[in-house]
Amino acid sequence: ETGVTQSPTHLIKTRGQQVTLRCSSQSGHNTVSWYQQALGQGPQFIFQYYREEENGRGNFPPRFSGLQFPNYSSELNVNALELDDSALYLCASTPRGLAADTQYFGPGTRLTVL
Amino acid sequence: DQQVKQNSPSLSVQEGRISILNCDYTNSMFDYFLWYKKYPAEGPTFLISISSIKDKNEDGRFTVFLNKSAKHLSLHIVPSQPGDSAVYFCAATGMSGSARQLTFGSGTQLTVLP
Numbered sequence: 661e662t663g664v665t666q667s668p669t670h671l672i673k674t675r676g677q678q679v680t681l682r683c684s685s686q687s688g689h690n691t692v693s694w695y696q697q698a699l700g701q702g703p704q705f706i707f708q709y710y711r712e713e714e715n716g717r718g719n720f721p722p723r724f725s726g727l728q729f730p731n732y733s734s735e736l737n738v739n740a741l742e743l744d745d746s747a748l749y750l751c752a753s754t755p756r757g758l759a760a761d762t763q764y765f766g767p768g769t770r771l772t773v774l
Numbered sequence: 775d776q777q778v779k780q781n782s783p784s785l786s787v788q789e790g791r792i793s794i795l796n797c798d799y800t801n802s803m804f805d806y807f808l809w810y811k812k813y814p815a816e817g818p819t820f821l822i823s824i825s826s827i828k829d830k831n832e833d834g835r836f837t838v839f840l841n842k843s844a845k846h847l848s849l850h851i852v853p854s855q856p857g858d859s860a861v862y863f864c865a866a867t868g869m870s871g872s873a874r875q876l877t878f879g880s881g882t883q884l885t886v887l888p
Contacts, residue, residue: 695878765810
């Protein structure tokens with residue numbers, strides 16, 4: 661039990677639509693990272709937020725954006741959905757005071773784009 | 775360009791025997807390595823880690839070995855138990871701008887047979 665929750669569990673969208681995925685971390689987890697895991701692959705880093713500001717980004721286009729809130733929750737927004745965006749989206753948080761290598765993952769949101 | 779590679783998609787081992795999972799990396803800037811375990815419908819769970827200044831780290835039945843010159847690490851599980859059956863991901867971290875991001879391999883499905 662990592663204390664990281666994500667909603668919704670599953671989601672179906674159509675190409676061109678927009679989606680918002682949510683993550684809630686434990687109190688004191690002030691770093692949150694988002695990952696995309698395609699079928700048969702490992703998670704790929706999308707971006708990281710620290711104290712409500714983006715402080716690192718992987719190789720993902722600007723239509724992937726995020727927000728982090730003071731209450732330790734965060735959002736991943738994806739605009740203009742494409743079929744290849746179908747994947748498991750994972751958020752991971754790091755407790756204050758620990759190195760960002762220490763990441764606790766939520767169960768993920770399974771997004772299907774038709 | 776896969777910076778972290780797990781070349782064995784699957785591994786089957788008899789209960790009580792040793793499981794050895796392998797991982798190779800290409801980026802010399804990686805300075806910390808981790809193994810995660812993932813059950814279906816759950817997020818990855820941290821298992822064990824090793825800093826690049828060490829060559830071995832042990833935690834109960836789990837031992838990680840790092841060979842920096844070969845850019846290779848391995849996870850040994852002794853003795854293997856049926857509950858160890860899961861997907862194992864190797865991950866590496868280094869600085870990317872101001873963020874420390876995890877770069878994952880594609881995973882190895884371990885099946886421990888009773």
